[in-house]
Amino acid sequence: RNPDPLLLLPADRQLQSDEGGTTAGRMQQKRNIQIIEWEDLDKRKFYSFGIFMTMTIRATVYPATLIRTRLQVQKGKSLYSGTFDAFFKILRAEGVRGLYRGFMVNTFTLISGQAYITSYELVRKYVSQYSEDNTVKSLVAGGSASLVAQSITVPIDVVSQQLMMQGQGQHLTRFRLSSNSETSKSAKVFGQTRNIVAQIFAADGFRGFYRGYVASLLTYIPNSAVWWPFYHFYAGKKFFFFLSSFSGNSKHQMCLIICF
Numbered sequence: 001r002n003p004d005p006l007l008l009l010p011a012d013r014q015l016q017s018d019e020g021g022t023t024a025g026r027m028q029q030k031r032n033i034q035i036i037e038w039e040d041l042d043k044r045k046f047y048s049f050g051i052f053m054t055m056t057i058r059a060t061v062y063p064a065t066l067i068r069t070r071l072q073v074q075k076g077k078s079l080y081s082g083t084f085d086a087f088f089k090i091l092r093a094e095g096v097r098g099l100y101r102g103f104m105v106n107t108f109t110l111i112s113g114q115a116y117i118t119s120y121e122l123v124r125k126y127v128s129q130y131s132e133d134n135t136v137k138s139l140v141a142g143g144s145a146s147l148v149a150q151s152i153t154v155p156i157d158v159v160s161q162q163l164m165m166q167g168q169g170q171h172l173t174r175f176r177l178s179s180n181s182e183t184s185k186s187a188k189v190f191g192q193t194r195n196i197v198a199q200i201f202a203a204d205g206f207r208g209f210y211r212g213y214v215a216s217l218l219t220y221i222p223n224s225a226v227w228w229p230f231y232h233f234y235a236g237k238k239f240f241f242f243l244s245s246f247s248g249n250s251k252h253q254m255c256l257i258i259c260f
Contacts, residue, residue, distance in 0.1 A: 038121040050117075051110050053226035058107065059191045063087070063099035069161055070169045079168060094167045102163030105156060105193050112152040120228070135249040142228035154216055155209035162196045175199040 071201050072080065080086035086112045090098045124141035131137060165173040200208045 026099075038125065047114055051112060054110050054113055055107065058110075059103075062103050062106065066090075066099055066101060066164045069164045070172075073169065073172050074167060075172070079172070090168065098167050101166055102160035103164060106160040108156050109153050112149040112156075115152055116145045116149040119148040127228035134232050138228035138232050139159055139225050144226040145223045147217065150213065150216045154213045157207050158200065158211055159193065159196055162200070163192060166192070174203065 054230060064083075067080075067083055067090070070090075071083065071086060074080065085101075094101075113180050120141045123144040124137045128135045162173060165174050166177050170176045175196055190239055204211075
């Protein structure tokens with residue numbers, strides 16, 4: 001029986017060989033990462049976890065979004081001198097609810113997020129019938145997904161931004177809540193939204209809900225169309241770095257392994 005070649009090495013070299021084998025095993029494991037296709041995805045879990053995570057993030061950052069909106073709309077420093085000044089003034093004058101004006105309406109943009117990824121996967125699958133080029137599929141699907149998402153998001157943003165400006169900032173916007181919408185019980189949830197929606201429609205018609213729509217498309221469609229091809233390009237490659245040192249001399253060898 002032939003002895004194990006590793007046993008013929010000095011103890012320190014045996015250790016290095018063991019470490020090299022472990023690293024190689026990890027590299028092999030990374031190469032065998034399972035890719036779950038859209039058809040095999042558990043849609044119920046995907047949409048449930050997606051909505052929950054997005055909702056959590058939105059609830060965390062929404063006060064900052066509201067403050068940013070008011071700071072951008074105000075004339076000079078007529079209302080707030082800065083971010084922290086706005087935060088404490090809103091908190092004192094309007095309470096915590098003041099930091100979440102329009103939040104319930106804004107949560108409907110969660111639909112656009114799910115519509116985005118669904119549209120992307122469906123369009124990508126459709127385009128694959130005509131082209132096997134990954135860049136073409138990603139480019140068309142990414143642009144189409146943004147078109148669908150922005151068509152849903154823009155009207156919701158228009159209404160929620162108008163609600164953000166109520167309270168201390170209502171004199172800076174064209175639309176103001178009527179006095180009875182602030183006091184009635186039903187207004188606490190839907191009354192204010194109905195009030196703003198009715199005012200926007202009366203003043204500008206259906207087009208009023210799509211103010212800035214073209215600008216949004218020009219911003220997000222190119223961004224999405226370019227991002228996805230790069231994502232799939234780099235996702236198709238794995239880069240592993242393996243550094244090994246030899247005790248016999250002071251040299252260190254860096255081995256760059258590029259796996260396609």
